[in-house]
Amino acid sequence: MTRKTLYWSVLIAIIVALPLVFASNTAISLMNAMGIAIIFALSYNMILGQTGLLSFGHAVYSGLGAYIAIHVLNLVGAGKLWFPVTLLPLVGALGAMFFGVLFGYVTTRRAGTTFAMISLGIAEMVAASALMLPGFFGGEAGISTNRTVGKAFFGITYGPPIQVYYLIAGWALLCGVLMYALTRTPLGRLANAVRDNAERVEFIGYDPQRVRFLMLVLSAAFAGVAGGLSAINYEIVTSENVGPVRSGAVLLATFIGGVGEFFGPIIGAIVLTFLEVSLSSFTKAWILYFGLIFLTMVLYAPGGISSLAVLHRPFWKARLLGRIVPSYLFALSCALVLLAGIAGLVEISYFLAESSPGGAMTLLGLKFDPRTVPPWLVVALLLGLGGVSLRWAKRRVAAAWHAASQELLRRVRSVEPTDRSALGREKFTAEQML
Amino acid sequence: MEFFAVSLLQGISYGLLLFMLSSGLTLIFSMMGVLNFAHASFYMLGAYFAYQISRWIGFWPALIIAPLAVGAIGAAVERYGLRTVHKYGHVAELLFTFGLAFVIEEVVRIIWGRAPVDYKIPPELDFTLFTIYSTNFPAYRGFIMLVAVVMLVAVFLVLKKTRIGLIIQASLTHPEMVEALGHNVPRVFMLIFGGGCALAALAGVVAGNAFVTDPAMAAAMGGIVFVVVVFGGLGSLAGAFVASLFLGLVQTFSVGFDISLADLIGRLGLAVGSGSPLYGVLKITLAQTAPVLPFLLMVVMLIVRPKGLLGTRES
Numbered sequence: 213m214t215r216k217t218l219y220w221s222v223l224i225a226i227i228v229a230l231p232l233v234f235a236s237n238t239a240i241s242l243m244n245a246m247g248i249a250i251i252f253a254l255s256y257n258m259i260l261g262q263t264g265l266l267s268f269g270h271a272v273y274s275g276l277g278a279y280i281a282i283h284v285l286n287l288v289g290a291g292k293l294w295f296p297v298t299l300l301p302l303v304g305a306l307g308a309m310f311f312g313v314l315f316g317y318v319t320t321r322r323a324g325t326t327f328a329m330i331s332l333g334i335a336e337m338v339a340a341s342a343l344m345l346p347g348f349f350g351g352e353a354g355i356s357t358n359r360t361v362g363k364a365f366f367g368i369t370y371g372p373p374i375q376v377y378y379l380i381a382g383w384a385l386l387c388g389v390l391m392y393a394l395t396r397t398p399l400g401r402l403a404n405a406v407r408d409n410a411e412r413v414e415f416i417g418y419d420p421q422r423v424r425f426l427m428l429v430l431s432a433a434f435a436g437v438a439g440g441l442s443a444i445n446y447e448i449v450t451s452e453n454v455g456p457v458r459s460g461a462v463l464l465a466t467f468i469g470g471v472g473e474f475f476g477p478i479i480g481a482i483v484l485t486f487l488e489v490s491l492s493s494f495t496k497a498w499i500l501y502f503g504l505i506f507l508t509m510v511l512y513a514p515g516g517i518s519s520l521a522v523l524h525r526p527f528w529k530a531r532l533l534g535r536i537v538p539s540y541l542f543a544l545s546c547a548l549v550l551l552a553g554i555a556g557l558v559e560i561s562y563f564l565a566e567s568s569p570g571g572a573m574t575l576l577g578l579k580f581d582p583r584t585v586p587p588w589l590v591v592a593l594l595l596g597l598g599g600v601s602l603r604w605a606k607r608r609v610a611a612a613w614h615a616a617s618q619e620l621l622r623r624v625r626s627v628e629p630t631d632r633s634a635l636g637r638e639k640f641t642a643e644q645m646l
Numbered sequence: 647m648e649f650f651a652v653s654l655l656q657g658i659s660y661g662l663l664l665f666m667l668s669s670g671l672t673l674i675f676s677m678m679g680v681l682n683f684a685h686a687s688f689y690m691l692g693a694y695f696a697y698q699i700s701r702w703i704g705f706w707p708a709l710i711i712a713p714l715a716v717g718a719i720g721a722a723v724e725r726y727g728l729r730t731v732h733k734y735g736h737v738a739e740l741l742f743t744f745g746l747a748f749v750i751e752e753v754v755r756i757i758w759g760r761a762p763v764d765y766k767i768p769p770e771l772d773f774t775l776f777t778i779y780s781t782n783f784p785a786y787r788g789f790i791m792l793v794a795v796v797m798l799v800a801v802f803l804v805l806k807k808t809r810i811g812l813i814i815q816a817s818l819t820h821p822e823m824v825e826a827l828g829h830n831v832p833r834v835f836m837l838i839f840g841g842g843c844a845l846a847a848l849a850g851v852v853a854g855n856a857f858v859t860d861p862a863m864a865a866a867m868g869g870i871v872f873v874v875v876v877f878g879g880l881g882s883l884a885g886a887f888v889a890s891l892f893l894g895l896v897q898t899f900s901v902g903f904d905i906s907l908a909d910l911i912g913r914l915g916l917a918v919g920s921g922s923p924l925y926g927v928l929k930i931t932l933a934q935t936a937p938v939l940p941f942l943l944m945v946v947m948l949i950v951r952p953k954g955l956l957g958t959r960e961s
Contacts, residue, residue, distance in 0.1 A: 266737055318949055325681065326952045328740075329876045333945040336869055340938040344930050460744070467741055497756070503748035510742045511727065514734040561756045 227385065231377045240373045246485045247380035248441050251387045253465045253477035255434035258391060260463075261471030262400065263427045264407030265320070266328045269335025270435060270462050272315070273308040275454030276338070277436025279349065280307030282357050282443040289361040297359060297370055301383050301440035308436025312429040320424035323410060335459055342451035354450030357443065370444065380441050387434050392474055394430065403427045464502075468509050470516025479517050497562045504554070530623060532616045539612035543605035550598025556591040648779035653898045655778075659787045661894025662794035666849035667867065668874040668886040669801060670842030676818055676881030677838045679736060680728065683743040685846055686868035687750035691716050692847025693854025693863065694758055697765035705768040713847040720843025724836045747864065755861045762860035790852045797848060798887070805883075814838060870897075873940040877947050879957020889955055893940050900939055903932040 231240050252274055259265040281304035287293040295303070319330045342349040349355070360371045370376055394400045402423045405413045410420040443449050452458065461484070469480020487505070491498035513520055527533045556575070560582045563573045573582055580587050671685045692712050699708035723746065731742045767786045775785040805811040817824045817834045825831045850863075857863070870893065878889030935942075947954060 266740070318945070321949070322952055325736075325880070326948055328681075329872070330945055330948050332869075332872065333941040333948070336941040337938050337945070340941070344934055344938075463741070463744075497752065500749060500752035500756070503745050503752060506745040507727075507742065507749060510734075510738055510745060511730055514731070514738045558756070565756050565759050 227381050231374050240377050242489050244377055244380050244445050246482050247384045248438050249481035249485045250478050251384050252438035252462050253481040254391050255431045256462045256466050257477040258431035259428055263403040268332040269459050271458035272335050272338045272454055273432035274435040274439035276311045277304035277308030278439030278443045278449045278453050281440035282355050282449045285357045301437040304440025305433040305436040309433040312432025316425050316428040320428050339455045342454055349451055354448055356448040359444050359447055376445055387437055464506055468516055470518030472515050473518040476516050476518035497558050530620050535616045536612045539609045543609050546601040546605045549594055550602055553591055553594030553598050651778050652781045653902055657895035657898035659791045661891035662791050663853050664874050664894055665887050665890035666794050667846050667871045668890055670845035671875050672883055672886045674839055674842040678835055680739045684746040686864040687747045688716050688843040688846040689850040690864040692850025693859045696851040697763050709851055712851050713844040716847030717840040717844030721836050721840030724839035751861055762858045765855045765859040767855045793852050870940055873944045877944050879954030882956045885956030900932050900936040906931040
């Protein structure tokens with residue numbers, strides 16, 4: 213068994229086993245949401261990361277795909293049409309592809325800011341027409357459906373959520389493989405070239421506009437799969453599905469995961485969906501935390517989580533990671549103190565803003581009155597301590613990082629010439645970092 | 647005729663308000679190439695600051711203090727946020743302002759609550775300026791127009807007639823040369839960003855009490871300001887002015903027309919009923935399309951002329 217097949221079989225085994233380990237309904241619905249988000253974010257990265265097109269309206273494609281899928285599902289339910297529910301995401305894909313062709317023809321004539329602005333304009337127009345055309349979009353209430361239609365096929369009715377999980381997992385795996393394969397095709401490579409320098413691509417005889425168009429249409433199709441799956445999973449599609457919030461969310465997920473690596477958006481989708489569900493059940497201020505996390509990422513790790521992973525790869529391979537990790541742990545503990553201070557400040561302010569005057573609040577099991585001095589004193593102390601110690605930790609991290617990269621570089625240079633090619637990649641990254 | 651005159655006045659005052667917002671955005675864009683997604687958030691901050699200050703010491707001091715305070719916040723955002731992100735490229739800058747808009751909205755929600763605040767028009771301006779036909783024209787609308795025009799003239803004079811304006815204009819096109827001549831270009835950028843935010847805040851101060859001051863006001867205004875700037879031509883102040891007035895008029899006039907395509911076809915002698923194909927599309931009235939119209943115009947403009955109305959460059 214080669215290494216690749218081993219990785220793949222482990223991955224598939226994990227995907228199959230997950231709902232058996234986390235069998236509660238909440239866990240399964242969370243994983244379902246994650247699967248849909250993964251397909252959506254990967255499809256978005258096809259245009260953002262791979263083709264260099266910043267779009268503010270990707271939810272248009274997933275949302276319209278979802279609407280078409282749900283209408284078809286309702287037709288099936290009414291007995292006017294025969295179509296297996298398992299293949300319904302294909303309907304979403306085709307529907308989204310149609311709109312991808314329609315809008316893409318207009319938007320992909322330009323790149324850069326102009327593309328971003330046109331995509332924003334189209335997104336706003338579609339979102340506004342969702343409320344103007346109640347026949348198709350279902351107005352405020354949206355369109356609801358029942359996914360358990362048609363004859364049961366080997367006992368698969370899609371009634372229990374676990375069956376939907378396997379449906380989503382299967383489609384996510386298929387789409388992931390297809391999208392990865394696409395990055396290896398000439399079209400995928402050309403898309404990267406168009407992102408880096410459209411003029412040169414034109415010079416060697418390809419039409420960048422056509423490359424952008426094809427990538428957008430394909431990306432819309434995959435977004436449509438995500439839309440079709442969400443129609444099945446939630447059994448409702450509302451105007452929110454085409455709205456700007458959804459478009460913004462996929463942008464955040466993709467960026468936080470990292471646009472530079474294929475697996476980046478997968479991480480981003482998992483992390484963000486998890487944060488959204490867990491934070492929103494913990495605190496009302498989750499959007500604020502969300503925004504703050506995003507700002508911190510943009511400021512300090514603009515390549516996303518995946519770029520951090522890639523950055524540490526050479527150290528991992530050279531077994532030097534152990535020299536940096538202690539300083540990271542120290543910085544992490546300082547960051548946690550600061551975070552506790554920020555969270556305390558936000559929670560107390562939120563409590564004061566939202567609740568009626570008087571009464572005590574509970575935070576982490578502690579009951580106190582936010583109108584007295586001590587809680588504020590604790591918050592101020594945490595903030596000050598965290599802020600000061602984090603500055604100190606930052607210097608320690610930098611020192612450890614510098615020492616480890618020096619060591620890495622020394623090792624790379626002392627390796628025999630014949631072994632150099634094997635270490636070429638590490639050397640390249642190590643020298644780039646210094 | 648009455649409808650026409652009233653809509654014209656309202657359209658112009660709304661257009662001037664739009665210009666107060668879009669002028670700052672355009673200045674920031676032409677200087678730094680950053681499309682500031684959080685611009686409307688600074689407009690909202692202006693309104694909330696003015697509300698708070700006018701409760702403490704009155705409206706007139708707020709008119710001065712609120713824009714200055716917001717301008718200072720804007721300068722800080724540029725100094726400690728945007729400048730750090732700048733080296734990662736334009737997308738990172740754009741995303742930074744995108745995230746900032748989220749955070750500002752939530753912070754406003756925490757401090758002042760979800761419901762609209764009671765930010766009132768000052769009593770000395772709360773009277774009817776004149777009456778056209780049977781519609782009263784409130785003095786405060788006149789005041790908004792006055793502030794906008796004064797601001798327009800002031801910005802024009804500062805940019806064209808002063809030394810600072812000269813340096814700003816030079817930094818716009820030849821930042822390296824200006825730096826070589828001994829000017830601190832990053833500081834000029836910071837001033838521009840702060841100044842643009844202050845202009846947005848001024849718009850918020852005068853518009854917050856004329857309309858509604860609530861946490862959703864930034865999102866409501868953000869889209870249309872973007873449209874104005876893109877439509878008028880990125881980086882062109884004159885274009886932003888023309889586009890503001892044009893879009894202001896388009897919005898106010900389209901709200902007043904209750905005509906749909908179905909009516910139009912009906913007038914041509916063809917009957918359109920609920921059974922006709924595409925009836926859902928045909929029965930939409932022009933008034934209903936009012937929120938979409940600006941975006942439609944922007945998309946059409948970008949397709950036909952990506953530079954925008956009076957723009958000189960694409961991005």
